[in-house]
Amino acid sequence: MRRKERRESMKKHRQLLALFICLVMSVSLLTGYSETKAATEEPTQSAEQDATQETAETREITDMAGRKVTVPTAENIESVFSAGPVAAIFLYMVVPDKLLGWNYELNDVEKSIILDKYQDLPNFGMGDAVNYEAVIAANPTIAINSGKINDAMVSDCDALSESLGIPVVAVDNELNNSAEAFRFMGELLGVEDHAEELAQYAEQVFTDINVLSDIPEEKKVSVYFGNGEDSLETAPRGSQHAQILDAINAVNVADLELGDGSRVQISAEQLLAWDPDVIVVNGEPKADKSGSSAAEDILSNPDYASLKAVQDQKVYGTPNAPFSWVDRPAGPNRLIGMRWFSALIYPEYIKCDINEEIHKFFDLFYHVDLSDEQLENVLKGTL
Known part of the structure; x- marks a missing residue:
């Protein structure tokens, strides 16, 4: 009888021991799973945070x-x-x-x-x-x-x-x-308000010169636009460097094929043959030759004495402060050039105070308040 009870007692101990071992193993497995889950979740969450941060910064x-x-x-x-x-x-x-x-x-x-x-x-x-x-x-x-x-x-x-x-x-x-470019850059660089001012100015320039689109053919002014030290490099009609002439409805006498370059070299004989109403010259920035100096060269050159523009004293140098107003570079600096050029050749159509416009442009675009002396020198090309 005692032997039977001893066997049953040992059997119960073995069952309890087996149950205890199972419990210990279960706890270990649960703990390991929890740690593994935490370890795998943390990098995922960190990666998600990094991705969110990257999206927020780009x-x-x-x-x-x-x-x-x-x-x-x-x-x-x-x-x-x-x-x-x-x-x-x-x-x-x-x-x-x-x-x-x-x-x-x-x-x-x-x-x-x-x-x-x-x-x-x-x-x-x-x-x-x-x-x-x-x-x-x-x-x-x-x-x-x-x-x-x-x-x-x-x-x-x-x-x-x-x-x-x-x-x-x-x-x-x-x-x-130009207006679209200013708005694009304003949004890109976070200066929308100032860029919008620039864009609206550009749009107003085009609005103001729109009156020139109705000029009769017989009243259009023929223009030669010269570049280089001898002023015999020109931008053909329709080219990027002659955009101002096209915009203000002037007749660009250089109706030539552009070829591979940005300008075309002509001869003095060709200029004499064209005989334009007005000559506007840019000089040569690389040689520190101003437009006003280039204009004086043409006016004083006896070879050009027969030109209508010379006889009428309608040879002009482009203002070039701080950058040329007509070309070189062909950028937004040309907006004030459109006002100046259009008022120069079509004064009966363009009614504006050019001095006031120059003051406004320099303040808005170049962040400077011109003095009267500076303004005079800018227009003379003597800066």
């Missing part, structure tokens, strides 16, 4: 060339590299504090208007002469390339982005798209 935009570009949000764009002079001018007009530098050394004329704090920004070069190492070392957030929108422009933007390792945004520099 955005995908469509630039003016139709390219999809991921760029930082406006508040995270600290500095911008300009791929060329037109982009630099756009940046200086819209938000100068984000301009990384210039593309050449500013001359005295440009420095006479550009605010002191921006005059000594680095010169990073342009085109094939860009100093990529210096740009990368300066650590810009993005770059802007401004020019005519075409396949070459798209390729240039993509190549520049690969070279610099940063997003490159394309901005259209067509004169009649």
Whole structure:
């Protein structure tokens, strides 16, 4: 009997021991699962947070060339590299504090208007002469390339982005798209209010010159626009560098094929044959030759004495402070040139106080309040 009870007692102990072991194993498994779950969830949550943060700090935009570009949000764009002079001018007009530098050394004329704090920004070069190492070392957030929108422009933007390792945004520099360009840059860089002011000014310029579209053929003024030290380089009708002449309904006497370059070289004999009503010359910025100096050369040259424009004293140099008002570079600096040029050749149609307009433009676009003396020198091209 005692033996039977002993066996039953041992059986119960074994059952209890087995139950205890099962409980211990269950607790261990549950604990391990909990730790494993926590370990796997934490990185996932962290990755999700990083992705959310990345989305909050960047955005995908469509630039003016139709390219999809991921760029930082406006508040995270600290500095911008300009791929060329037109982009630099756009940046200086819209938000100068984000301009990384210039593309050449500013001359005295440009420095006479550009605010002191921006005059000594680095010169990073342009085109094939860009100093990529210096740009990368300066650590810009993005770059802007401004020019005519075409396949070459798209390729240039993509190549520049690969070279610099940063997003490159394309901005259209067509004169009649100036307002759109200002609004685009304002949204890109977080300065919508100021950019809207610039855009509205640009639109008003085109509205004001619209009256010129109805000028009868017999009242249209024929114009020769010259560039270079001898003023015998010209921009043909319909070309990007002659956009102002087309916009103000002037007759560009240079009805020529453009070819591969941006301008066409002509002869003095060709200019004499065209015999335009008005001659406007830009001079040669690379040789520090002003438009007013180039105009004096033509007026005093006996070879040109028979020209109607010379006899009527209608040979003019383009104002060039801080940048040429008509061309070189072909950027938004031309907006004030449209007002000046249209009032110059069509005074009976364009009724505006050009001095007041110049004051307004320089204040709004170049952040400077011109003195009367500066204004006089700007118009004379003697700055």
